[in-house]
Amino acid sequence: MNSRLWLVFGILMLVSLVSTRFVPPAPFALSASVAPFTGMFYQLAQNAKNAVDTIAFENDLRIENKTLKNQLGTAQTKLVQLEQEAKKLEAAAKIRRYQSPGVFAIASVISYKNDGLVSQLIVALGAQDGLQPGMAVTTPSGLVGIVQEVAPRTALIRTVSDPEFRVGVTVASSKKRGRGLGRGIAGRMLRVEGFKGSDVKVGQKVLSGGFAGGAFPTVQIGLIVKRIASRGDTLGLTLEVKPFVDPNALEEVFILSLP
Amino acid sequence: MTVKYGFEWRSALDIDQVLKGCTLKPLIFVFVIWGLQGALYVLVPTFAPPDLFLLAALTLASRVRPMWGLGLGYFIGLLQDTIGAGAFGFHAAGLAAAVIVGYAVRRFLSVETGFNQALVVLTAMLSKWFIFIVFNYWTRKGFITGDSIFKVMIPEIVTTLVVAPLVFWLATWAFGRVLNNEEQLL
Numbered sequence: 001m002n003s004r005l006w007l008v009f010g011i012l013m014l015v016s017l018v019s020t021r022f023v024p025p026a027p028f029a030l031s032a033s034v035a036p037f038t039g040m041f042y043q044l045a046q047n048a049k050n051a052v053d054t055i056a057f058e059n060d061l062r063i064e065n066k067t068l069k070n071q072l073g074t075a076q077t078k079l080v081q082l083e084q085e086a087k088k089l090e091a092a093a094k095i096r097r098y099q100s101p102g103v104f105a106i107a108s109v110i111s112y113k114n115d116g117l118v119s120q121l122i123v124a125l126g127a128q129d130g131l132q133p134g135m136a137v138t139t140p141s142g143l144v145g146i147v148q149e150v151a152p153r154t155a156l157i158r159t160v161s162d163p164e165f166r167v168g169v170t171v172a173s174s175k176k177r178g179r180g181l182g183r184g185i186a187g188r189m190l191r192v193e194g195f196k197g198s199d200v201k202v203g204q205k206v207l208s209g210g211f212a213g214g215a216f217p218t219v220q221i222g223l224i225v226k227r228i229a230s231r232g233d234t235l236g237l238t239l240e241v242k243p244f245v246d247p248n249a250l251e252e253v254f255i256l257s258l259p
Numbered sequence: 260m261t262v263k264y265g266f267e268w269r270s271a272l273d274i275d276q277v278l279k280g281c282t283l284k285p286l287i288f289v290f291v292i293w294g295l296q297g298a299l300y301v302l303v304p305t306f307a308p309p310d311l312f313l314l315a316a317l318t319l320a321s322r323v324r325p326m327w328g329l330g331l332g333y334f335i336g337l338l339q340d341t342i343g344a345g346a347f348g349f350h351a352a353g354l355a356a357a358v359i360v361g362y363a364v365r366r367f368l369s370v371e372t373g374f375n376q377a378l379v380v381l382t383a384m385l386s387k388w389f390i391f392i393v394f395n396y397w398t399r400k401g402f403i404t405g406d407s408i409f410k411v412m413i414p415e416i417v418t419t420l421v422v423a424p425l426v427f428w429l430a431t432w433a434f435g436r437v438l439n440n441e442e443q444l445l
Contacts, residue, residue, distance in 0.1 A: 005325050005359065012333050012355050013390075016348035020398050023347045038297045038342060045298030 088252060094140045095254050100217035102257035105129060109250045110154065118164070119187035121145070121157040121247055125255070131155045136208075136216050136256040142244035143167070143208050143219040144253050159247045160221055161187045167216055169241075171197060171224070172205035179209065180236065182221070190221060190243060194236040202227055206241045217256065220244060288315075288433035292426070307414035309422045310384070312339050312350075313357050317383055318430035320358045321365065321437045332358030349394055349402070356390040357383035371437060373424065380423045384416045 092103045107123035114120075125131050127150040137144040137157050145159040146167075158165050165184040169192050178197015182190045192206065204224050208216040226240035292315045299308035316335045320328030336351030343350070361383040368375040395403040431437070 002325075005329060005362075008326065008329055009355060009359050012329070013352055016352035016355075016394070017397055019348035020346040020352075020394055037293065041294035041297040042301060044294075045301035048298075049301055 091140045091252075092254060095138060095256075098140075099138055099219045100136075100256045102217075102259075103254050104135065104257035105131070105255045107131075107155070107253055107255055109253060112247050112250070114161075114187040114248070116186050119159040119162040119184060119247060120148070121159060121250065121253070123155050123157060123253060123255075124153070126151045126153040126155050128152045131255060132258060135258055136219070137253050138219050138256060139245055139250065139253055143216065143221045144245050144247065144250065146216075147255065157253065159187075160184055160190050160243050160245070161247070163187075165190075167221070168209040169195070169206050169221065170209050170218075171195070171200050171239075172207055172220070178236075180239065182206070182241065185240075189225070190241040192237075192239040192241060195239055196236040200224065200227060200237060200239065206239070284433040288429055291429065303418075307411045307418060309418040310387075310415055311422070311426060312336070313354060313383060313387060314380070314419060314423055314426040315430075316354045316358055317361050317379065318427055318437075319434070320361060322430075322434050325359075325362050328358055328362065329355055346394075346398055346400065346402075349391070349398075352394060353387040353390045357387040360386035376423060376427060377420055380420055381416065384419055388412050388416075 088106050092106060095103050105125055107125040110122045110124050112119075112121050121137075121144070123137075131147055131150045133147050133149060135147040137146060143160055145157045145162065145165060147155050148158040149156040160167065160182075161184040163184050163186065165182075167182045167190075169180050169182045169190075171178065178195055178200070180192040180195030180197075182192040185191045190206070202224050206221045206224060208219045208221055222241040222243040222245075224239050225242045228238040228240075292311045296308070296311045299311075302308075312335050316332040319331050319335075323331065332354040333351045336354035337348070339350040339354070340347050361379050364379050364382045365375075368378070391403055395401070
């Protein structure tokens with residue numbers, strides 16, 4: 001390389017040394033004159049970057065949305081479970097208050113059998129859960145029946161309309177609270193025979209009593225739909241009672257502890 | 260060339276034929292380099308973008324005689340100072356140093372290979388930064404700190420080396436082949 005080139009280079013360096021130290025920066029007007037050109041590319045790149053960012057952001061949103069939907073689904077399921085649990089507890093509280101303080105367990109109904117001869121429920125609690133034959137089964141609406149048999153994890157409930165079911169009954173608002181023995185009729189109703197009491201009318205509530213049939217607390221069973229007076233009234237009245245509880249529509253029942 | 264739908268249809272490959280012999284190619288080169296340099300600051304903000312002006316100065320200088328090349332490098336640097344509104348002559352000195360060192364290195368390399376080109380770019384980049392450091396001391400303005408050596412200088416050298424083949428290819432497309440040492444009459 002020839003020395004002239006190095007000489008020119010040296011001169012240029014000197015010029016730069018002077019200009020960087022003593023010459024003020026390039027006038028803004030000069031920078032501004034090329035700004036539109038550089039600004040155009042800057043803006044193009046900015047737009048491209050924003051577009052990519054937006055796509056990435058939307059993708060993130062999509063993923064987040066999916067996650068949130070899943071979480072919402074789980075939360076809704078939990079809410080339903082909690083609502084059901086709250087209903088159960090509310091019902092249990094009601095039973096404790098109005099029927100018996102001894103709510104032993106809340107059992108889910110697995111199946112219901114009613115073939116005209118028997119009317120039975122099977123529930124998802126059994127001997128392992130502490131269930132014993134003879135425990136009363138109820139709901140806030142009224143008496144359901146009695147535990148007939150227990151298996152390790154299930155139990156058979158005989159409902160109030162089962163022909164084998166027996167319960168001592170009274171009538172809620174009769175002046176002289178008479179007594180009678182109720183028995184189930186073909187999975188349809190409860191028939192009370194030999195009821196001795198006065199002022200019994202159709203439409204009155206029939207309550208269970210612990211004096212016959214099993215260890216029942218005073219729980220409402222149903223409404224009198226028919227009153228049949230016997231001749232001479234020596235044998236008492238025959239009452240037909242429609243139970244408040246339809247066993248076919250039950251999902252949970254409440255097992256009361258033995259006295 | 261074929262005729263479709265009643266008008267003349269040129270395939271994308273014919274663009275080279277269209278531009279052959281016209282002065283549009285150098286303009287496109289300048290347009291791309293200048294535009295891309297600005298755009299890269301936005302597109303790769305976390306990493307120091309390559310110095311396309313230095314590559315342009317090097318590749319243009321390799322196509323003209325050294326005296327013109329030196330002047331061209333200095334001019335491109337001044338352009339950078341103007342765009343950036345920084346210390347006038349700062350980039351100009353850096354690019355002039357890069358160009359003259361590039362010439363000096365090329366003088367010892369008989370063949371233009373990828374490795375040789377990378378060597379030229381590397382030495383040119385180091386020269387530029389050496390001048391920057393000298394001028395930084397001279398101006399007492401604190402443009403360059405210890406941090407900028409690691410966060411700017413080294414990444415910039417790496418990215419410049421990476422994109423150099425593309426810029427050289429674009430320059431060959433725009434300006435033709437590089438002059439050899441005899442033609443440059445060193």
